[in-house]
Amino acid sequence: MPRKRATIREVAQATGLSPAAVSYALRGMQVSEETMERVRAAAAELGYEADPIARALASGRTGMIGLLCGSLEDLWQQSLAVGISRGLREKDRYALILDAFGDPARERALAQQLRDQRVDGLIVQPIDPAAAFWAELCESLPVVAIGDSITGTAGEVVFDNRSGVTLALEHLRALGHRRIAVLTSTQASTPDRPADVHVTAEADRLGLDIQVATAPLGLAGATAAAHELLSGDKPSAVFCFADSIAYGVYAAAQELGLSIPGDVSVMGYDDHPMSGLLSPGLTTVDWDIAGIVRAAVRLISAAADGGARRRRVMQKPTLRERGSVARVTEPS
Amino acid sequence: MPRKRATIREVAQATGLSPAAVSYALRGMQVSEETMERVRAAAAELGYEADPIARALASGRTGMIGLLCGSLEDLWQQSLAVGISRGLREKDRYALILDAFGDPARERALAQQLRDQRVDGLIVQPIDPAAAFWAELCESLPVVAIGDSITGTAGEVVFDNRSGVTLALEHLRALGHRRIAVLTSTQASTPDRPADVHVTAEADRLGLDIQVATAPLGLAGATAAAHELLSGDKPSAVFCFADSIAYGVYAAAQELGLSIPGDVSVMGYDDHPMSGLLSPGLTTVDWDIAGIVRAAVRLISAAADGGARRRRVMQKPTLRERGSVARVTEPS
DNA sequence: ACACTCTTGTGAAGCGGTTCACTGAACCGT
DNA sequence: ACGGTTCAGTGAACCGCTTCACAAGAGTGT
Numbered sequence: 001m002p003r004k005r006a007t008i009r010e011v012a013q014a015t016g017l018s019p020a021a022v023s024y025a026l027r028g029m030q031v032s033e034e035t036m037e038r039v040r041a042a043a044a045e046l047g048y049e050a051d052p053i054a055r056a057l058a059s060g061r062t063g064m065i066g067l068l069c070g071s072l073e074d075l076w077q078q079s080l081a082v083g084i085s086r087g088l089r090e091k092d093r094y095a096l097i098l099d100a101f102g103d104p105a106r107e108r109a110l111a112q113q114l115r116d117q118r119v120d121g122l123i124v125q126p127i128d129p130a131a132a133f134w135a136e137l138c139e140s141l142p143v144v145a146i147g148d149s150i151t152g153t154a155g156e157v158v159f160d161n162r163s164g165v166t167l168a169l170e171h172l173r174a175l176g177h178r179r180i181a182v183l184t185s186t187q188a189s190t191p192d193r194p195a196d197v198h199v200t201a202e203a204d205r206l207g208l209d210i211q212v213a214t215a216p217l218g219l220a221g222a223t224a225a226a227h228e229l230l231s232g233d234k235p236s237a238v239f240c241f242a243d244s245i246a247y248g249v250y251a252a253a254q255e256l257g258l259s260i261p262g263d264v265s266v267m268g269y270d271d272h273p274m275s276g277l278l279s280p281g282l283t284t285v286d287w288d289i290a291g292i293v294r295a296a297v298r299l300i301s302a303a304a305d306g307g308a309r310r311r312r313v314m315q316k317p318t319l320r321e322r323g324s325v326a327r328v329t330e331p332s
Numbered sequence: 333m334p335r336k337r338a339t340i341r342e343v344a345q346a347t348g349l350s351p352a353a354v355s356y357a358l359r360g361m362q363v364s365e366e367t368m369e370r371v372r373a374a375a376a377e378l379g380y381e382a383d384p385i386a387r388a389l390a391s392g393r394t395g396m397i398g399l400l401c402g403s404l405e406d407l408w409q410q411s412l413a414v415g416i417s418r419g420l421r422e423k424d425r426y427a428l429i430l431d432a433f434g435d436p437a438r439e440r441a442l443a444q445q446l447r448d449q450r451v452d453g454l455i456v457q458p459i460d461p462a463a464a465f466w467a468e469l470c471e472s473l474p475v476v477a478i479g480d481s482i483t484g485t486a487g488e489v490v491f492d493n494r495s496g497v498t499l500a501l502e503h504l505r506a507l508g509h510r511r512i513a514v515l516t517s518t519q520a521s522t523p524d525r526p527a528d529v530h531v532t533a534e535a536d537r538l539g540l541d542i543q544v545a546t547a548p549l550g551l552a553g554a555t556a557a558a559h560e561l562l563s564g565d566k567p568s569a570v571f572c573f574a575d576s577i578a579y580g581v582y583a584a585a586q587e588l589g590l591s592i593p594g595d596v597s598v599m600g601y602d603d604h605p606m607s608g609l610l611s612p613g614l615t616t617v618d619w620d621i622a623g624i625v626r627a628a629v630r631l632i633s634a635a636a637d638g639g640a641r642r643r644r645v646m647q648k649p650t651l652r653e654r655g656s657v658a659r660v661t662e663p664s
Numbered sequence: 665a666c667a668c669t670c671t672t673g674t675g676a677a678g679c680g681g682t683t684c685a686c687t688g689a690a691c692c693g694t
Numbered sequence: 695a696c697g698g699t700t701c702a703g704t705g706a707a708c709c710g711c712t713t714c715a716c717a718a719g720a721g722t723g724t
Contacts (some may be wrong), residue, residue, distance in 0.1 A: 007709095007710060007711085008710065008711060008712095009710080009711095017673075017674090018673070018674050018675075019674095019675095019710090019711075019712090020673075020674065020675075020676095020711095020712080020713080021672080021673055021674075023711065023712060023713085024672095024673085024712090024713095027712095030671085030672070030673080031671095031672065031673075032671080032672065032673095035672080035673085049448060050710085050711070051448065051709090051710055051711070052448055052449055052450075053385060053388045053389045053394070053449070053450050053709085053710080053711090054389055054679090054709065054710035054711040054712090055710080055711055055712075056385045056679095056711090057385045057386055057389050057679050057680070057681090057709085057710080057711075057712090058678080058679055058710075058711045058712040058713080059679085059711075059712055059713085060679080060712095062385070072414045072417070072418075073414075075407075075606075078410050078414060079410075082404045082405075082410060082431070085404070085429065085430075085431060086404075086431060086433075089430075089431070094428065094430070094449075095429075096426065096428060097417065097427075097429050098417075098421075098426070099414070099417060099418060099421070101418075116381060116383065116384055117384055117385070117426075118384075118385055219605050247606065247609055250609050251608070251609055254609075273551050274407075274579065274606050276583070277579055277582050277583055277586075277610060278609060278610065278611075279610075279611050339679095339680060339681085340680065340681060340682095341680080341681095349703075349704090350703070350704050350705075351680090351681080351682090351704095351705095352682080352683080352703075352704065352705075352706095353702080353703055353704075355681070355682060355683085356682090356683095356702095356703085359682095362701085362702070362703080363701095363702060363703070364701080364702060364703095367702080367703085382680085382681070383679090383680055383681070385679085385680080385681090386679065386680035386681040386682090386709095387680080387681055387682075388681090388709095389679085389680080389681070389682090389709050389710070389711090390680075390681045390682040390683080390708080390709055391681080391682055391683085391709085392682095392709080
């Protein structure tokens with residue numbers, strides 16, 4: 001059995017100081033340079049390291065940042081989570097990653113559990129940004145929202161979805177598409193997600209014939225939804241609200257023997273690393289995931305460290321044209 | 333400002349019991365049915381929920397399972413992490429996911445940090461399964477290893493890499509390949525990873541001409557490595573030690589204008605969901621990720637709950653043939 | 665020499681639970 | 695009626711660290 005870990009009292013004893021002094025010394029406050037050195041030496045000697053749990057209980061701070069994802073089925077959200085986790089590590093913080101499975105009720109429950117865990121801050125990709133509990137939550141800990149805006153957050157990285165949707169739909173329109181299916185994820189149990197609203201507005205403006213369908217989470221779900229969509233009287237293009245969903249369309253097209261973009265054009269929304277590898281490459285709206293990660297990490301770190309300035313970073317999309325959208329020859 | 337959370341003492345006061353009794357009651361021990369009900373009611377009334385941090389300090393248990401990944405750059409490991417995280421949630425546990433970035437030193441540091449965090453158990457995909465610190469760690473908390481075997485673990489889900497390698501190399505050989513490049517990840521800072529050893533052994537047995545190269549982590553790294561590999565006197569096939577790496581080969585082939593499998597055959601090792609979507613589909617060795625997730629979650633739950641039986645689950649691979657390996661016509 | 669502030673360091677009270685050792689009452693067979 | 699078990703519940707000591715209020719000594723200006 002490995003020797004029990006050293007406690008702060010043992011270090012105190014070893015240096016002839018009080019535990020309080022040791023506690024201060026190790027955090028570089030209130031003590032002379034000289035004792036600081038002495039304490040450090042003794043701590044190293046004993047292999048002492050402060051117990052994070054006890055520290056958390058006493059100080060109310062944990063060094064952890066909660067990361068609440070809408071659904072990790074989505075590959076892009078996976079990338080985001082990995083990136084954020086990594087970014088936080090560089091700031092000496094852990095990420096506690098939780099997955100709401102696209103379920104708003106679960107999102108609420110998990111958010112509250114994270115608060116109880118005393119995370120120092122919360123990064124969230126809200127499924128239901130309009131839900132009431134966010135306001136309450138924001139009062140008890142710094143929250144950074146990614147994607148959609150939540151009132152009361154300590155910071156936000158919002159996507160200019162209006163521009164993103166415009167970019168996508170104008171591109172499709174420019175190439176002659178008029179009848180377009182929009183495939184969004186079922187995670188919109190909240191039917192009026194801001195992004196979805198933009199779709200109908202823009203479609204109206206551009207005179208497009210839009211048909212919105214939702215796909216269950218995950219590749220299999222997206223494939224099934226796409227299969228159904230493409231089996232009937234199919235549109236000339238499918239605009240997917242996540243590259244992950246577009247992958248499902250590729251799979252369905254394969255099953256049905258349809259060629260992309262010959263028989264149907266596909267447009268994504270994310271730019272996941274894999275999108276460039278498909279053939280044809282997926283034309284998509286690029287949200288600069290690295291920039292989002294950086295911004296989110298910066299915002300939450302600042303907020304958790306007490307820097308209270310409430311900031312909002314607006315993320316602008318760009319069109320990443322590959323080969324999955326073709327020009328329509330005869331009007332559909 | 334939201335009212336401070338109720339503490340156990342308030343519940344005690346409300347019910348006229350001692351804090352100890354409340355503590356017992358809420359965990360369903362040592363008290364009569366009747367008081368249990370009373371306590372539950374009062375707790376609900378006050379919105380009381382035990383503080384996880386205080387609980388952890390007092391009891392030494394947190395409900396968290398650490399998940400230490402070799403490198404989350406690898407998409408397959410991402411899937412694994414998400415799956416495990418989800419599986420643990422179903423058992424009322426959190427996963428604390430950490431990423432060693434393919435660095436053995438970091439792996440050691442993180443493992444120790446997780447122990448300090450008082451995780452109830454640790455699931456690890458070891459980068460360096462032979463490292464000495466594992467033994468010590470295994471004594472202070474239950475560890476489940478995935479992939480390679482570690483001595484002293486509470487459970488293991490090991491991959492029969494010998495079979496996996498055999499499957500892959502025999503397949504390539506059967507189709508006429510003799511000169512084969514093996515692309516492994518740089519995460520093998522420990523040069524003699526078990527899996528790598530099998531490669532040379534099997535190559536010998538099958539009379540293959542093997543050339544081993546390592547790729548840096550991530551798609552970009554793999555692409556660069558593959559680019560170099562395919563620029564010179566190229567082999568007839570590339571066997572990648574992860575589907576992620578194979579994706580890099582696809583990218584490099586695209587850059588170089590090489591066709592797969594016309595100019596070069598590619599073989600993966602994982603079966604990531606995206607592998608079926610590429611064209612041609614990636615022929616790979618399938619490790620049944622769902623099964624691995626189930627096994628790992630089962631093992632760690634059992635171990636963390638005190639079920640001390642040390643079990644070892646051997647994962648068998650199957651060949652998933654798609655279209656990225658062609659028959660060689662003239663001997664290379 | 666005086667009142668004053670600054671710097672270092674101390675003691676003790678928490679943080680919010682869990683758990684161990686123990687007590688009184690009820691129940692048992694005889 | 696009596697020792698011996700159970701059962702339900704209590705008190706107090708932790709778990710290991712932080713932090714508040716305060717004290718002793720050193721330094722300062724007049």
